[in-house]
Amino acid sequence: MTERPAPWKRRSFGFHVQLEAWSGIVERLRGTPVRARALASGSSEERLGRRPDPRSWSAKEHIGHLVDLEALDVRRLAQYLAGAETYGQILLGLSKPCADLSRGASEDDILGVAAILGLQAIEYRKLYPNEA
Numbered sequence: 302m303t304e305r306p307a308p309w310k311r312r313s314f315g316f317h318v319q320l321e322a323w324s325g326i327v328e329r330l331r332g333t334p335v336r337a338r339a340l341a342s343g344s345s346e347e348r349l350g351r352r353p354d355p356r357s358w359s360a361k362e363h364i365g366h367l368v369d370l371e372a373l374d375v376r377r378l379a380q381y382l383a384g385a386e387t388y389g390q391i392l393l394g395l396s397k398p399c400a401d402l403s404r405g406a407s408e409d410d411i412l413g414v415a416a417i418l419g420l421q422a423i424e425y426r427k428l429y430p431n432e433a
Contacts, residue, residue: 330374333371337368341361
């Protein structure tokens with residue numbers, strides 16, 4: 302009988318990886334959406350959405366989870382390597398300031414993003430004073 306790994310919340314992960322290996326890890330994370338798409342191609346929506354049992358995720362749920370986490374993983378690795386602070390995903394190219402925070406965002410993350418969006422809103426009003 303194979304031993305099952307500990308539940309995710311009880312696992313601990315160290316950063317005992319040589320600095321040279323980090324670029325490979327980042328590239329692997331960036332490639333996750335492409336690999337997930339290749340694995341899912343040719344499968345029906347119904348098959349991808351089917352859960353193997355009520356307590357397990359479907360392939361579609363797993364893929365969505367990986368895609369959602371990809372940007373967060375890359376951001377956290379960049380933060381770790383640079384020794385810098387990063388704040389959510391500031392979305393650009395929209396008509397008004399907007400950002401995306403993960404459910405696990407800390408109070409500092411929320412405050413940092415709010416400050417950035419506040420500054421963007423001030424700049425937006427300077428550029429477009431007649432818009433409400």
